[in-house]
Amino acid sequence: MTTQVLLLLFMIAAFVALVLFAKLPVSLSLVATAMALPLLAGRGLPLDQLVEGMFGYLDTGLVLVTAMIFLKVIEGNGLLGDLTRGITIRFGKSPLVLLVALTVVIMFPGMITGSCTASVLGTGTLVSPILLAMGMPLPVVGAVISSAAVYGMIAPPVNIPVMIIGGGIDLPYIGFDGLLALVTFPMAILTTLFLGLRHVDRKALARVIDEKKAEPRAGKLSIYLPLLTCVILMVGPKAFPKWFPDPRLPLTFLISAAVGLAVGKRFNVAKAARDGVREILPVVGILFGVGMLIEMMTLTGIRGTIVIGALSIPPAFMLLGIALILPLFGGISVYGGASVLGVPFALALLGQNQIVVLSALSLIGAMGSYMPPVALTPVVAAQLIGEPKYGRIIKLALAPAVVAVLVGVAMLVWANPIAKFLGV
Amino acid sequence: METDQKKLPGLPLSAGLLALVVLVLVLVAPSDLAMRKHDFVRKGPGVTEVRMLSDWFPGIKGGRGDTEVYVLDSGKPGGSALVLGGTHANEPAGFLTAIVLVENARPEAGKLFVIPFANASAFTHTDYMEGEPRRFTIEGASGARTFRFGSRATSPADQWPDPDIYIHASSGQKLSGSETRNLNRAYPGRPDGTFTEKVAFAITSLIKAEKVDVSVDLHEASPEYPVINAIVAHERAMKVASIAVLNLEFDGITIGLEPSPQKLRGLSHRELGDATDTFALLMETANPSQGRLRGVTDEALILKGRDPLYLKAKALGRLFVPFDEKGSPVEARVGRHLAGLAAIFSAYTEEKPDRAILFSGLPSYDELQATGLGKLF
Ligand SMILES: [Zn+2]
Numbered sequence: 138m139t140t141q142v143l144l145l146l147f148m149i150a151a152f153v154a155l156v157l158f159a160k161l162p163v164s165l166s167l168v169a170t171a172m173a174l175p176l177l178a179g180r181g182l183p184l185d186q187l188v189e190g191m192f193g194y195l196d197t198g199l200v201l202v203t204a205m206i207f208l209k210v211i212e213g214n215g216l217l218g219d220l221t222r223g224i225t226i227r228f229g230k231s232p233l234v235l236l237v238a239l240t241v242v243i244m245f246p247g248m249i250t251g252s253c254t255a256s257v258l259g260t261g262t263l264v265s266p267i268l269l270a271m272g273m274p275l276p277v278v279g280a281v282i283s284s285a286a287v288y289g290m291i292a293p294p295v296n297i298p299v300m301i302i303g304g305g306i307d308l309p310y311i312g313f314d315g316l317l318a319l320v321t322f323p324m325a326i327l328t329t330l331f332l333g334l335r336h337v338d339r340k341a342l343a344r345v346i347d348e349k350k351a352e353p354r355a356g357k358l359s360i361y362l363p364l365l366t367c368v369i370l371m372v373g374p375k376a377f378p379k380w381f382p383d384p385r386l387p388l389t390f391l392i393s394a395a396v397g398l399a400v401g402k403r404f405n406v407a408k409a410a411r412d413g414v415r416e417i418l419p420v421v422g423i424l425f426g427v428g429m430l431i432e433m434m435t436l437t438g439i440r441g442t443i444v445i446g447a448l449s450i451p452p453a454f455m456l457l458g459i460a461l462i463l464p465l466f467g468g469i470s471v472y473g474g475a476s477v478l479g480v481p482f483a484l485a486l487l488g489q490n491q492i493v494v495l496s497a498l499s500l501i502g503a504m505g506s507y508m509p510p511v512a513l514t515p516v517v518a519a520q521l522i523g524e525p526k527y528g529r530i531i532k533l534a535l536a537p538a539v540v541a542v543l544v545g546v547a548m549l550v551w552a553n554p555i556a557k558f559l560g561v
Numbered sequence: 562m563e564t565d566q567k568k569l570p571g572l573p574l575s576a577g578l579l580a581l582v583v584l585v586l587v588l589v590a591p592s593d594l595a596m597r598k599h600d601f602v603r604k605g606p607g608v609t610e611v612r613m614l615s616d617w618f619p620g621i622k623g624g625r626g627d628t629e630v631y632v633l634d635s636g637k638p639g640g641s642a643l644v645l646g647g648t649h650a651n652e653p654a655g656f657l658t659a660i661v662l663v664e665n666a667r668p669e670a671g672k673l674f675v676i677p678f679a680n681a682s683a684f685t686h687t688d689y690m691e692g693e694p695r696r697f698t699i700e701g702a703s704g705a706r707t708f709r710f711g712s713r714a715t716s717p718a719d720q721w722p723d724p725d726i727y728i729h730a731s732s733g734q735k736l737s738g739s740e741t742r743n744l745n746r747a748y749p750g751r752p753d754g755t756f757t758e759k760v761a762f763a764i765t766s767l768i769k770a771e772k773v774d775v776s777v778d779l780h781e782a783s784p785e786y787p788v789i790n791a792i793v794a795h796e797r798a799m800k801v802a803s804i805a806v807l808n809l810e811f812d813g814i815t816i817g818l819e820p821s822p823q824k825l826r827g828l829s830h831r832e833l834g835d836a837t838d839t840f841a842l843l844m845e846t847a848n849p850s851q852g853r854l855r856g857v858t859d860e861a862l863i864l865k866g867r868d869p870l871y872l873k874a875k876a877l878g879r880l881f882v883p884f885d886e887k888g889s890p891v892e893a894r895v896g897r898h899l900a901g902l903a904a905i906f907s908a909y910t911e912e913k914p915d916r917a918i919l920f921s922g923l924p925s926y927d928e929l930q931a932t933g934l935g936k937l938f
Contacts, residue, residue: 141856141867180859186692188589193689196722212581251725295725300737305853307788307825310726374724378733383724416792428690436692438856441870448877473690477853484785485879 140178141442148430148439152443152510163510164419167426174211174433182410183446190432194424194470196387197254201421201517202257203390205413207367210394212262213409214401216360218558221266222349229346232271232337233330239264239320240285240329247289249371250386251297253506256286257517262339263520270345272338279518281333286535287514288325288507290471291499294375298475298499304452305480308491316496316561328537343535363397409515419515427511440477448481455485460501460542467505469511474502486549490556497548504538507531596695598687599629600708602677605664607633607922612902616891617770618763620752625719626760630674630767631663633920639671640774640916641907642841643767645829646676648744650683650711650783652695653863654846654894657708658902659779660894661937667922670910674771679778680744680760684711694848697860701938710863713851714742720756730754732826740827743779748832768837774916775801775909778843780828783852784871784880784889788845789925791817792901795834795841801844801912805904813821814900814926839859845883846894846899850889854879864891892934896926 148170150190155166171190175183211217224242228235243264247256261282268278291298300310367389374383382534384392398406434440444468450458459482466474479498486494506514512531548555554561604611607938610632615622646659655673659677666673678684687693687710702846717723723738740746742757768776775798782789794802801819806818821841823831834841849855849871851862856870867888873882882889903923910917924932 178857183692184585184589185592185695188585189687190690190692201723249725266675291655297725297737300726304737304740307822308735309825311824375726378728385722385724388720422774431690432692433692434692437859438870440692440869442856445870445873445877448854448874448879480853481785484787487787496624 141438144174144178144437145439145442147177148434156341156510158406163424164422164426167423167430167510167549171426171429171433174430174437174439178437180436186432186436187429190429191425193428193431197252197319198421198424199387200252200419201254201258201424201543202414203387203394205417206410207363207390207394207397208258209406209409209413210260210397211363213404214363214397214407216361216364216397216401217263217266219354219360220263220364222354224263225267225270225349226343227344229342232334232339235267235271236333236337237326239267240281240326242515243282243285244289244292244321244325246371247286248292249295250374251290251295251300251516252386253283253286253290253503254418254517255386256289257282257514261521262284268333268341269522271333271336271340272341273333273336274535275524276526277332277336277520278358279515279522279524279527282328282522283507283518283530284328284332284537285325287503288321288328288509291503292321292325297472298479298498298500299495299504301472301475302479302495302498305476306483306491308495310494312561315359315497315499316492316559319559320496320548321502321546329539331537332533347536360401362400363393366396372392384446417517418515420482420517420520423511423516424434431469431473444478444481444502445531447478448485456546459498459549461547463498463502464505464538464542465506467502468508470511471502471505471513474505475499478502486552489549489552492561493552493556497545497552500548501542501545504541505535567750572896592695593686595623596711597601597683599678599684600660601706602631602660603664604631605633605666605922607665607667607673608663609634609636614760614763614767615765617811618752618759621759621763624756625682625685625716626680626763628676630676633666633668633673633675635668635670635672635920636913637670638915638917640909640918641672641674641771642918643674643764643776644676644902645778646907647684647711648680648778648829649713649780649905650678650680650709651688651713651851652779652848653697653710653850654781654848654891654898655779657891657934658895658898661899661923664712665922665937666920669919669921670917671919672771673918673920674767674773676764678794679764680715681714682715682756682760683744684709686712687720688712688714692697692856692858692862694860694865697863699864699938700935702936703715706938709913710850714739715744715757715760717742729827731832732751732760734826736827745780745829746827748827748829748865749836765833766837768833768839773837773839774827775905776833776839776841776911777902777905780842780843780845781848781851781894782845783854784847784882784884785852785854785874786845787881788817788819789847790815790882790897791819791845792905793821793830793843793845794877795820795821795830797834798840801840801905804908804911805901808904808908808911809900812900812926814897816843816897816901817875820883823911837887842905844898845887846897847884848894849889866890866894880924892929895934896924899923899929900926
């Protein structure tokens, strides 16, 4: 057993002990484990690298914080309530149509930004009250939102794991849209129906529709301006890259929030912003801790040991290895997994059609969004809807996620025939 | 496992944590700022002039993208060549070779331009979550010489934030957002573009203004990357490159030759060849310290290139280069680059005798392996 394997075992044991027995927050447990690794490896306390690791998810953290502020603003000014009312009344007659429409609505921000968090926090917020009103229990609502958000992340036009792996093997991001759409939309919709349809209580829905109809409308159409601003700022740079400046996500959310302050109901802005930041801060803390831990795993050679271990799997079990290890690494970071493991796996599969292979790897890797310790998507979803135990969401999402991994493996097995059939 | 999201730290705890973060930042700030100072480069016997890249594009003057251009003019008629080191600051053989040229080369015909830190901003930080050391030291003949080990990309302090996707300006090609800060995806560059595109534009402008005949971009790649120990050549440079490859083979240095892919845009060997009259080439050597399969990441890995995990990878058939217990030491990598440059310039001189580019004063590959890199510093 090499030093690195021992360190890896220590790392897992220490983290679990800190979280379960010492009852430390996940973020602090990650930080403590990260600091212990180099000390044990005889590398002292590399401050530069520890701080650097903390910044690894700075951008993601900023997106989370600003998105949360935006949400609190549109909740406060009445936009959210009014939109929920509108969608429920319009599509409420057919729960099936309503669920399909809502799935695509949740996916949208993820499709545009490549981030499932944008989906959860963006349209997941809009949709969750409707799902609840239809009679779905809280964890089911969380699972539906998480699942659609994860598919939104890998749906076209922006799939960041594919771009990351493509960058590592010099494959430009061209020709993926059709295949990705063909895979993600049916699977996202089927997953929503599988999770949610049986919980739909038509009577409750009808009652909610009547209640909503009786409610007075929040105000003028102008309350939708912040949402419109947000969509324009997200879609514009992709649709017209030549002349539409890209404000990036954090600024998009802040500008949209500012617009939201100008229209609709008056509310306590400072309190709303404070609430938003407070709710999302634990998640940001986890991301900082994860960055430090990955940096120390790399420094001490644990990361490489995991990758070589994965590549040591005999060819016959290679696909099984990909199916297990890629989602497992997603428990730390889906993007990280794409870079660290996705690239070597793509190189190991060089003989196959690369567009199908990369799409499949991104599908399999995306299922890591549900994996602890980070489990970013269900954690954020739980936070959003107020579900105290995000583990319940993971349990529900597990079966459809396993199916998705199997679909991904099938794509890897038949990559060349699929490519020929579809002409990609 | 459940989160403890509801348990929120009270005000004293929050303040304490904040103070701790500030303290740590204050502690690391000096080493962070010190990364901004360019490594010392001695003016060798061949250096006739030290200029700045902004001389060819004032748009980067005084900024952190501006960088030294060493001119080695033989004073004799001939052609001109540009050598780029440090396009990627985490590929040390690239910039070390450029520094060796500046400090030791004696031009015999034509004119040589050398930019050791092509993306100067990339030297001011290291890549997140890669656990890399910030500096490495070579015991030189004139004492210990320390060099920065930087990042593949421009520092976020100079260009931030990244878009979700990077759209290459002249072709519309889409790449992942972080490639926005990759100098070798930014060519030919734009005068009104991003920080990185401006640096690329300055280099393109230099090539045009100085009528540079041959441009060689020095890189390294991870040993598991398919294009390695190789020359990548623009189609107009293919003939010269193939002569160079044959001559290198003759000297016992195995090197691959790859045509610059038409559809991969923004790279130096594609865009500099398309946008100017120069012969655009790029060279790669094997650098385990930037690889994804590497084990313990430290200074020794950068310099010696020995890694038990890469040995396993070789046994598994995952590598595209020979790799054994001796590893991929920096001497061998710099030696390959120096031999490659000499072979390319002499092939060009054979092709166009009136545009000769010749220089002396550099060790052969075998001499460098025998004496070590320190002898040159
Ligand atoms: Zn490079």
